Amino acid sequence: MSSTHTYSKKPVLDEHKYAVVSWPRAVWMKVKLKLSPIVILKEVVLSPFVARSKDKSLKRVRGDASFRYLTDALSGAELQRFMGTSVSVYSTWARQHNLPILIEELEDGGKLFWVGPKRTEKMLLYCHGGAYIFPCQEFTISFWRYIQLELEKQGMDVGIAIMSYSLVPVAQFPAQVWQTCRALEHLFSVEKVKPSNLQLVGDSAGGNLVSQVLSVMLHPLFSPPIIPSGTKLRGAYMMSPWVSLTGVGSSPSVKKLPSFEECNDSDVISTDSILTWGQTVLAGAASPTLDMPYLDPIRAPSDWYQGLPNVVERVFVSTGGAECLRDAGRVFFDEKIKPWHEKAEYFEQEGGVHNDPFFDFQVADGPIGERQTLTPKILEWVTRGFEFS
Template identity: 35%
Template sequence: MSVLQLLWMLVKLVPMPAVVLWKLLTTLRAPYNKNRNFKRIICDCAFRYVASALTVPEIRAYAGTTLGVYTTWAKKAKIPPIVDEIGGGARLLWVGPKRLGDVILFLHGGGFAMPPHEPHLLFLHHVRTEMERKRVTPGIAMLNYSLWPESTFPTPLTQLCLAVEFLLVAGVDPQRLQLVGDSAGGNIIVQLLSHMLHPHPSVPVLNIPGTLRSAHLISPWVDLRCCSSSWSANSGIDYVSKEGLGWVGARVASSARSETDRIFIHPILASRMWFSGLPTLVSTIRITAGEKELMVDDILALADILREHHGNVEVVVQEGGFHEDMFLDFLVGERTRGGLMEGIVASLVSGCAT
């Protein structure tokens, strides 16, 4: 990024204090904020401004890399970084000890274009410590997949297949493997399910000797067209930007070369029979969404499609919640607000054998 581009970014941030103050004053008593404290509401206002004022490339320029975010956090948390190179430009980044009994494989969000941010790792660390407190000791690994624009569909899907295969070869039982993904990460998990039912010709076939234990989709981004009613109804309420996600979504989706590609990228477009056979792939599916997030209509529509073929799909909508709401709780230190976090931990605990 040039000096002029940096200066222009700073100019765009100049109005931020005034805008945040105005938004704070006008939304402090809004019904959707009734369970948020003052610090969290300020954080939401600041994120909302940055997401609307800066472009995706501008934010990406200062977001770093997935490996860099991970190693910086590990140093701060005084946890030894453990990295597995799994081929295809991908890595597994272990959050805590590398354990191959029960394993949680996490795919971070970020619109396919951003690395994880620190709250992702705080979330995973919290999950691990809470599960250990309940005497359950999983290994937790985050997939370091390639980001847009350096890579396009189906590269992240291929890398997820490599990650699952790496874990299976290492001895992990499919019934002890749980997949967790937020936003774009949730989309990639659904891509994996599509690939297992309808193998994509550009992606290696993934043969799993059994059924995966669970898939947890946290505010999954399942329609990159950004056109359902909630994208308008919750614009300006949710902290993420309709314009920013629409911009990057259109570019990520432009890599589709066929109608099948479009279904993989936008699973909301799948026919009613597309997910037939889903129970043979994964034992349970848990989907969470925020009542006030942009994507909520799309998330609930996908849940309805999955429920037609799978009898164990749980859907939790957080009252007044935003997109992947709990991650901002971690950012401001409110780690246990509401029941969404506790529900995720309880569900992951129930999916473990140890």
């Protein structure tokens, strides 16, 4: 199946819409933030007796509870105000780690943040998560810096760049995938990165964005195409991908996938939050029906990814066994990816929450405990991708 629906005009951006919070809401936001220590303390006290926490370290219990409370209690605009911008988050992180602040302004509003030294012979392009609403988070950068340093120990000098795209409501679909395609075009044409030496990785909404890039490469959405025909990436990894913005599966049924109910109490993000953010993102699509295969890939036609081996060498999808998006990730992999690609892998972390490996780095400098089985899998997969490139 091919798409005849295309966009030819660059995205419209309105930076004035970011983090707009009225003064009464700002006051109420401060009240809610002051309540967070009480919520965290309660979770710590109860942690030996509740399933979601009893197998975690106390550091993880505190960190996970804090994130869950913030995403439950604050609106999208309030979270933007509280978290700041991706530029400020990255710049603060780089200063704290005594690394250079390397920001490249790209055409049409996107940016590249380099993690550590700028290297282009072998590289990862990381698409951050955050429901297309929230900025990049410091602990996610720390995770990829950890991967970078572990690769260096194996003699692999790999460059890592973060794709900073315009967030909702500053820009709506397809701005984010347009900007990401522009970034890839820049890396290929200006930085002379070989597609066969680039692995595209993303988590949550960033995983959704990775799937969008693959969709655009298979079914050009932009006229003229931004990524040249015949381009083939080395790899694509999607961690806890946000592939169901409505909570339903690939069938016409409007019934929610079971994990949205089963894992609501165990995950670091609630079902209500996920579905609310999904409604916000979907509401911005200019042509909801025609855009749906790109924006909500679980509802793409069954043969949508048929040509996947032509645009990416290898694919990896992972989920957590205790996350709300678990079943969506399973369905997406089993029905959309696996039938069309022989080098596609899936891993589900037992007891893992949404983006589980990242939350170790929210409270520590590396993976925590034996329960963290996904981080070594990611490192292994990335390593194998570069071994023969």
